[in-house]
Amino acid sequence: MRVTSEQRLDDGVVEREFTLGEIPGILWTPASVPAPLILLGHPGGLRKMYPRLVARARHSAAEGFAAATIELPGSGDRPRSAAAEEARADLRRALEAGEPVDDEIVDRLVLPLVDKAVPEWRAALDSLLSLPEIGGPVGYAGGVIAIGLRLAVVEPRISAALLFAGSFVPRTMFEEARQVTIPLQVLLQWDDEGNDRQLALDLFDAFGSKEKTLHANMGGHTGVPRFEGDAGNRFFARHLK
Amino acid sequence: MRVTSEQRLDDGVVEREFTLGEIPGILWTPASVPAPLILLGHPGGLRKMYPRLVARARHSAAEGFAAATIELPGSGDRPRSAAAEEARADLRRALEAGEPVDDEIVDRLVLPLVDKAVPEWRAALDSLLSLPEIGGPVGYAGGVIAIGLRLAVVEPRISAALLFAGSFVPRTMFEEARQVTIPLQVLLQWDDEGNDRQLALDLFDAFGSKEKTLHANMGGHTGVPRFEGDAGNRFFARHLK
Numbered sequence: 001m002r003v004t005s006e007q008r009l010d011d012g013v014v015e016r017e018f019t020l021g022e023i024p025g026i027l028w029t030p031a032s033v034p035a036p037l038i039l040l041g042h043p044g045g046l047r048k049m050y051p052r053l054v055a056r057a058r059h060s061a062a063e064g065f066a067a068a069t070i071e072l073p074g075s076g077d078r079p080r081s082a083a084a085e086e087a088r089a090d091l092r093r094a095l096e097a098g099e100p101v102d103d104e105i106v107d108r109l110v111l112p113l114v115d116k117a118v119p120e121w122r123a124a125l126d127s128l129l130s131l132p133e134i135g136g137p138v139g140y141a142g143g144v145i146a147i148g149l150r151l152a153v154v155e156p157r158i159s160a161a162l163l164f165a166g167s168f169v170p171r172t173m174f175e176e177a178r179q180v181t182i183p184l185q186v187l188l189q190w191d192d193e194g195n196d197r198q199l200a201l202d203l204f205d206a207f208g209s210k211e212k213t214l215h216a217n218m219g220g221h222t223g224v225p226r227f228e229g230d231a232g233n234r235f236f237a238r239h240l241k
Numbered sequence: 242m243r244v245t246s247e248q249r250l251d252d253g254v255v256e257r258e259f260t261l262g263e264i265p266g267i268l269w270t271p272a273s274v275p276a277p278l279i280l281l282g283h284p285g286g287l288r289k290m291y292p293r294l295v296a297r298a299r300h301s302a303a304e305g306f307a308a309a310t311i312e313l314p315g316s317g318d319r320p321r322s323a324a325a326e327e328a329r330a331d332l333r334r335a336l337e338a339g340e341p342v343d344d345e346i347v348d349r350l351v352l353p354l355v356d357k358a359v360p361e362w363r364a365a366l367d368s369l370l371s372l373p374e375i376g377g378p379v380g381y382a383g384g385v386i387a388i389g390l391r392l393a394v395v396e397p398r399i400s401a402a403l404l405f406a407g408s409f410v411p412r413t414m415f416e417e418a419r420q421v422t423i424p425l426q427v428l429l430q431w432d433d434e435g436n437d438r439q440l441a442l443d444l445f446d447a448f449g450s451k452e453k454t455l456h457a458n459m460g461g462h463t464g465v466p467r468f469e470g471d472a473g474n475r476f477f478a479r480h481l482k
Contacts (some may be wrong), residue, residue, distance in 0.1 A: 068362070190446070190455070201442070204457070205431070213466075216445070216455035225454075227479065231472065238468065 001127035007194030011060045014106065015054070020124055025070035026053070030061035036137030036240040037120060037128060039151075039158075040143030043167065048148065056141070056229070062232040065240070066134055070124050072144070073116040084112060085161045091168075095194065106168040110146050114173075118150045125157060137240045141232060143167050145203075152180045160184070160239035162232050166192060166199035166221060177206040183214040185235045187228060192221040242368035254302045256295070261365055263319065266311035267294070268369065271302035275376030277481040278307045278369060280362060280392075280399075282383030285316030297382070297470070304474040306481070310367050313385070314357040325353060332409075336435065347409040351387050354451065355414075357414055359391045374430060378481045382473060384408050386444075393421045401425070401480035403473050406441035407433060407462060418447040425453040426476045428469060433462040 005017045012031040017024065024046060029035060038060050042049045046069065057067035071077070074084045087109035094101045128134050137159040140148050148163045153176050161180075165188045184207055188200050204214045213235075217225050246258045258265065265287060270276060279301050283290045287310065298308035312318070315325045328350035334458040335342045369375050378400040381389050389404045394417050402421075406429040425448055429441050445455050455478075458466050 190453075210459060211466075212431075212459055214455065214457035216457075218451060218453055225452075227475070230475070234468070234471070 001124075009054075009058065011058060012060055013063070015057075020070065020120075020127060023070050023080075023120055023124070024076065024234065025068060025124060026057075027066065027068040027131075028054070028057035028061060029066045030064055032064060033066070033133040035061075035064055035066040035133065035136065036107075036136035036236075037134050038139045038141050038236060038240075039125070040067050040069040041070060041140060041144060041164070042072075043143055044072035046071045046076050056158045059229045060141075060233065060236070063237060065139075065233075065236060068124065069221055070120060070126050073113060073120070079203045081112070084109065101168065101196075103171055107172070110168055110170050111172070112145070113144070114146050117147050117217050118142075118154065121147070121151060122155055125155065129157070139236050139240050141236075145169055146173055149173060149177055149180065152182055152184075158182065158191060160236060162187065162235055164224075166195050168196075169199065169203055174203065174206045175204055178208045180207050180209055182209060183235075183239050184209045185232065186212065186214045187224060188214060188216040188218060189221055189224065190216045191218050194221055242365075244253075250295075250299065251280055252299060252302070254299055256298075261311065261361075261368060264311050264361055264365070265317065265319075266309060266365060267291075267298075268307065268309040268372075269295070269302060270307045270358075270374045271297035271305055273305060274307070274374040276302075276305055276307040276374065277377035277379065277409055278309060278375050278476060279380045279382050279479075280366070281308050281310040282381060282385060282389055282405070283310060283313075284384055285313035286326070287312045287317050300470045301382075301474065301477070304478060306380075306474075306477060309365065309369050310359060314354060314361070322353070325350065342409065344412055348411045348413065351385070351409055351411050352413070354385070355387050355391050358385075358388050359395065362388070362392060366396065380477050380481050382477075387414055390414060390418055390421065393423055393425075399423065401477060403428065403476055406444065407436050409437070410440065410444055412437075414449045415444065418444055419449045421448050421450055423450060424476075424480050425450045426473065427453065427455045428465060429455060429457040430460060430462055430464065431457045432459050435462055 002019045003016050014029045016027045060067045074081050090105045138157050139160045141162040143164040145163045146169050152161050160183045162185045186204050242261050244257045244259045255270045257268045301308045315322050331346045379398050380401045382403040384405040386404045387410050392403050401424045403426045
């Protein structure tokens with residue numbers, strides 16, 4: 001892990017850009033360290049996502065959490081995969097035509113992404129947990145929900161997850177969902193037209209966790225209400241402190 | 242409204258039992274008054290429900306809210322209605338036989354209850370709002386959800402409602418749900434076997450409110466997690482203060 005830039009934001013949060021091999025990432029640490037870490041999931045494209053990610057990181061830092069994220073495979077400046085680009089184009093065509101999205105397209109798009117991204121997040125976790133600023137349990141917050149789901153199953157260092165039910169999940173991963181046992185908070189935008197609400201409810205039902213909470217709100221795909229940021233902080237304060 | 246007893250609880254909350262004509266009720270006021278008021282809904286039977294009601298009232302008082310409740314028609318020491326008792330027996334038979342509950346039974350049980358209870362809650366509100374200890378906007382919290390729903394439609398003094406989706410709602414009231422416009426937080430116990438989950442989700446979908454949030458949790462019918470008490474306080478703090 002190589003730090004490529006460092007700056008102190010006006011609220012005392014230290015922001016470090018880093019690279020992990022070819023993968024760019026960002027780490028935010030609060031004024032008081034060592035701090036428990038929240039991994040910030042996102043749909044890919046760190047530069048485009050930066051304003052929302054830094055806002056989420058600062059909100060978490062106000063509650064005493066560090067936050068970190070890495071670029072997804074095939075997004076931002078990372079090399080594209082021809083197969084993923086083709087699946088993405090097929091998905092876009094189906095959505096634009098108003099057709100139901102074929103399970104086969106979702107499998108082609110999401111499964112290779114999960115298979116590639118999850119080991120990268122785990123490698124990032126190895127590096128991040130070796131830093132003196134990071135201590136205590138780890139949480140995962142955000143989309144891509146299939147990545148969070150797989151991480152919750154395979155990565156024992158993740159103690160709680162706040163998942164955004166706003167993207168496609170391969171049907172084959174419902175079996176994995178039953179293996180999840182960590183506390184979960186699942187966010188669902190009820191009136192998100194690009195999202196399959198019934199699939200999100202079925203997935204929430206499938207999770208094996210004894211403590212799982214669904215928060216459904218209005219406001220469309222990107223309109224998660226501000227108060228959910230506070231609710232997320234309280235969820236992690238219950239489980240990471 | 243006639244106060245029949247008054248005591249100060251150890252956290253400084255003043256508890257007053259009262260009667261409103263033949264209807265018994267309880268009012269809890271916090272140390273600092275005047276305070277906004279939360280009406281506490283419940284399934285009927287004040288004496289049996291008292292431990293849970295006083296716990297909810299004290300939790301609300303800690304956030305600066307007064308709370309009040311009245312006995313439901315046909316519950317506690319109030320006179321029974323033969324028709325309601327018959328509908329309740331029919332419901333019990335259907336549930337014990339594991340049969341789906343007929344809409345006709347729900348209508349016979351719930352509609353007359355709503356028709357009778359709602360004017361009583363509104364009369365209680367008239368009396369409560371005339372007290373110097375009560376000031377500011379009013380919220381409704383709890384079941385019976387059909388009573389909260391009707392109150393949200395017909396009573397303009399209620400500014401926000403936290404509804405427990407744990408009881409039957411007549412299908413004919415879905416049209417009323419579309420007329421609800423106040424902010425809502427709906428609690429659903431996901432694994433409540435005595436509750437029709439799909440009906441609760443359909444009802445949440447039907448509510449006309451632009452701000453509506455669904456909180457689904459595990460823990461069975463009476464197992465609402467403690468943290469939902471805090472979430473309820475924050476919901477009302479956003480809308481009643």
